Amino acid sequence: MTAALVLAALLTVAAVVAVAFPFLREPEPATDVVGELDAFERRRLALAEERDRALAALQELEADHRARRISDEDYRSLVGPLRREAAQALQELDVERQDYPARS
């Protein structure tokens, strides 16, 4: 009984130390704010995602065509729009970069 209570008390103390650890480690931090993306950065992230998606789709299309999973006819009809999509995403991202105000 006593041993169990002592162990339970030790467990509770350990839990409190774990929870308090960030404050014990940094009693007076320079900054205590979690960095989050602002609206501009979210927009750029979405555009970068679209760009990566278009480039990955192009890469996969090439690989599928090489492996003869996709006929020449299908390849020709798909590759043009995909290239345009990738180019558009790259262009939009560039424009966004130019317009984006630098973080102070």
Next chain:
Amino acid sequence: MAELGRAALLVTLGLAAYALLVGAYAASTHRRRLAESARNALVASFFSTLVAAVVLAAAFVRDDFSLRYVTERSSKALPTPYKLSAFWGGQEGSLLLWLLVLTGYAALAVWLNRRRAADLVLWVTPVLGGITVAFAWLVTGVASPFATHAAPPDGLGLTPSLQNPYMATHPPALYLGYVGLAVPWAFAMGALLAGRTDERWIVATRRWTLVAWASLGIGQLLGAHWAYLEVGWGGYFAWDPVENAALMPWLAATAFLHSVMIQEKRGMLKVWNVVLVSLAFCLSIFGTFLTRSGIVNSIHSFTQSSIGPWFLAFIIVAVAVSVALIAWRLPLLRSRTKLESLVSREAAFMYNNLLLVALCLTVLWGVAWPILSEAVRGEAVVVGRPYYDFFLRVFGLPLLLLMGIGPLVAWRRASLRGLLRTFLGPSVFALMVGAVLLALGAGSSIPGLIAYTFSAFVIGAIAIEFWRGTTARRALSSESWPAAFASLIGRNRRRYGGYVVHFAIVLLAIGIAGSSAYDSVVEGRLAKGESLEVSGYTLTYARLVEREASNATEVRAKVLVNRGGADLGTLEAGKNAYSVEQQVSNEIGLRTDYLRAEDLFVIAEQVNDDGSVYFRVFVKPLVNLIWLAGLVFLGGSLIALWPDAREQRRLATRFAEAATPAGSAPPP
């Protein structure tokens, strides 16, 4: 040590409540140290739960019958491995295991993603904290495994059907699956709360979903094998409500794993994916509710208990939170891209999704209807096997075919000529297989014949995919065939791991079709020396033997097996009488013929006083492919979920690039 167990669970409850409340406050005010503190609380809750679990396990091993739970589930004569597995043999212990797995998953998920997806983890912590609070409350305030009483000299023992090696693997595997679905749901809700509806939450949780989904699949197959060997009714899946409860979240998670690819490749179906992940999680809680509340009669369910309303409240909260957050973030979830053609890979994935969800909801209706009927009209209605078998054929056979079609169709759109060329090989192969099987007499079951023909199509499609991929790799890199094959899989583990899993599902379909559509059964009462015949086998009842085992009296009927004049040995089937538990179990006789790919399965239904025995004998063709499918499924899942460092780097680069100020170069 019961005090230590109780205290440890109280600590878990306190830590989880802290993670929920302080975590939510920290996330909404962006307070970094407070958020880290909440995250630490969630991680620490795993260790305090582990202490409680160790205390309970030790109580079983030490025969500490001062714990009511140990008294009701164990005895001194119970072999030690079963004492350990008796941990989750009842309500309170299985809830503690649930909590242990949940806190383990939560601790790992927030710890591993604390840098990769810091802004998501900010909100994931209180969501996981909330789920943990619910389960910690159940084991502290409602159904504690540490309730004590005056210790009796011995315990009541463990139910005989649970005294089986599968007891050590089947429930933990299922729990890893059920509980694992909490992680993708928490990340989905965290993404909605944080407004991060991009690809990040999907990448952060894909492997967690795969682990949970694979565990749930393996857990169900282990349970099926257990039922086949131990329960002794001649089958492996009975559409029991609790079996269905594990099947439903698995089907929803399967749909999610497919639809998530459409979001990654095309940026579509963002709403649908959040809906599916919520459906999978809520169904996993519903499944636990079915098992724990005693609301349904099932071999798996525990007795009537007071925790049913708590679970029901939890399900309502989970559904309400999911619906409210999806509705709130709907503008962010809208996709810019649309489906270009109904003949494309994404369309095939969508058909697959519709069929999987339709099958899932059909099973849900079959489970819910008797409960609703009894609650509203006071009449117990039974939804039987024909209902489920019918819908399994209606939705399952097209799903099987789609497994072959999907990989062969191009993304975006495919021309008719391209399709004809791609489908020609697998179609010819499938039709040839179908024709040969028809000639061999497989036409006695039309659904069985269709299942085999579709299976051949899928196998053909998978073989062509591997062949083309390996040939293309060889052409690019001049590698040897094995090296090209290995590098093909290594460079695209998800795709080829997925094909291996598809192959496992085909094996499963062949095994189920063979053992259910083409099986034979004979039954009859035999006196010593008498015989019965089934599918070319002659079984002669030789004699009855009785012997004492460590915890049961075993009665066995010895049966001589003969086929075409050849002696194939002796089978034993009978009963075990457990003295401590005052229960009797069926012990089957089984002979597997790997050359003929079939099982001879003997049940001694009734042993009569005059020494005669009533036998039921099955011949089940191809049933072992079901168990083989489990191994292949595990292999494919491991390939698919193996970490991909390139993907993590790509996401990190993209994120850093998005946050880079104008004029500066993106990070390498």
